[in-house]
Amino acid sequence: MRDVVIFAIVFGLVPWMIKRPAIGALVFMWISLMNPHRLAYGPAYDFPFAMVVAVITIGAILFSREPRSYPATPVTVLLVIFMVWVTITTLFAISPPWVVNYEWSRVIKTLLMVAVTIMVVQTEADLKKMAWILVISLGIFGLKGGIFTLATGGSYRVLGPAGSYIAENNSLALAMVMAVPMIWYLRLQATQRWMRYGLTAMAGLTMIAAAGSYSRGALLAGAAMMGFLWLKSRNKVSTGLVLLMLIPLVWLAMPEQWHDRMSTINDYQTDGSAMGRINAWYFAMEVAKTHLMGGGFMVFNPAMFRIYAPNPTDFHAAHSIFFQVLGEHGYIGLVIFVSIIGTAWLTANKIIRTTRKHAELKWASDFAAMAQVSLIGYVVGGAFLSLAYYDYFWYVVAALVITQRIVARKLKPAVAFDMTGRELVREPALATDSGTVHARS
Incomplete structure (x- = not known):
């Protein structure tokens, strides 16, 4: 069926x-x-x-x-540069070509379709559909996983769809942490009470599901995300109450083995998994130091660890978006990647600043603020997970670019002429379907 x-x-x-x-x-x-x-x-x-x-x-x-059209902004230019750079590093990759080319194909398809989305999604209506897709795609797993975690007392880990970026419990947890701010954005826009309650429940259950993944990285990302969610929220009182109720609910719902696993965050020196990650990070730095372009896709493999890792027998995946990019694409690739995150953040800042005096564009300000919260979750959780090419992050970035373009179009300046015919630019005006009206200050 x-x-x-x-x-x-x-x-x-x-x-x-x-x-x-x-x-x-x-x-x-x-x-x-x-x-x-x-x-x-x-x-x-x-x-x-x-x-x-x-x-x-x-x-x-x-x-x-x-x-x-494909807008020329710092984010979009860097996106194209990153696509070109990972293609170049693929040509000089040190892992077997058939393995490298498969991963390059998967990544480049993702980035290409993100660029296509930026090109063709140009209206407010389509952007809001995009926001709903961002929410529903992960919110479904959040609802299901949250209910499952509560029903089983957190005794089992929540997993994602097989064969996807989020199949593994840690990856799914970070994805759900990133989705919560987007759920909260739709809650801010909801006009019906039942919808607000439903989205609040979805956000809460999604956080419970993220906890039910047993991911320590997701716990840190969730804590950072919730703090920023409160700071960026329009109504800090109601948001704070929801978050305060959620913390003890998660804490009491999880079994003893969950608390034992989370407590190892403070004792990483004695945790084999944590030390394995550090070994992988040193491996990435050694590869990048030896190869200007990095090792190419799929360089994190046992054969390469025997050559470049401090402990050659302790093989681990990158377990960090930053060290993943560093090992695969070198310091140049890492600079481009970090610059994309930074320029996306600045794009959100610009949207918030530009729309501050325009009540009609409050939705854009809310979206930019919640996108920043999502980025915080990605950066903090991603510091411990190999999800540099995960679609959700790239689509949040794309949505910010699209929002900026729509806002710029709606706030095109009103033009007038003086007695000599010289063009004068007045205060910004709000473009509507029926024409242009001066914005209220």
Whole structure:
């Protein structure tokens, strides 16, 4: 039955994808983030939905008459530079080509479709659909995982869909931590009381599910995220009350083995897993020191550890977005990657600052603030997890670029002329569907 539903949804939307490439980009985003086909058991499980949707969307772009452009901003330029750089490092990778090329293909498809999304999602309505997809794609796992954790007393770990970026418990936990601010954004925009209550419950259960993953990195990311969520929230009283109620609920719901695992954060010197991560981080620095372009994709493998790691027999994945990029793409790649995060943060700051005096654009300010909270969760949790190429982060960045473009279009300056015909620029004006009106100060 699940297979039928997934096939019906994807192929039922094909006419709309052909007509409007933005729909295709959003469907691809949903498939990429949620991996709904991995929740089926029949032919849908291995069907290449993402590839089919990507081909239809790109084909629709080539033949569509809709206006489209790739904006030249610091974020978008750095995104293209990063795509070019990882392609160059792939050509000089030190791992076997068939392994490296597979990973390059997966990453470049993700980044390419993020760029396509930036190009074709240009309206406020489509951006809000994008926000809902960001929420639903991970919120479903949050609801299910939160209820499962409470029902079982936290005795079992919450896992993601097989074969996806978030299949492993730690990865799913970070993804859910990133999703909570997006859920809170929709809660801020909700006008019906039942929807606000529902989204509040979803946010709470998603945090409980993240705790139920037994991920120590997610615990640190969740703590940082909740602190920033309170700072960035419009109503600090109600947000604070929800967060204060959530903390003891999570603490009391989890069993003794969860508390024992979390307590090892303070004793990392005696924790084999933590010391293995540090060994992997030194490995990444040694590879980057030896190879200007890094080792290329999939350099974190036992054969390379025997050459570059301080402890050659203690193989671990990178367990850090920063050391993952450093080991695979060198210091140049790391600088580009960190710059993308930094410029995304500054983009959000600019949106908040620009929309401060415009009540009609409060939704954009709220989104930028919650996107920053999501980025905080990603940076803190990602410092201990190998999720540098995870779609959710890149789509949050894309959504910020799209929001900035929509805000700039709506706040285009009003133009007047003096007696000599010289052009004068007045205060910003708010563009509407029926024309342009002066913004209220």
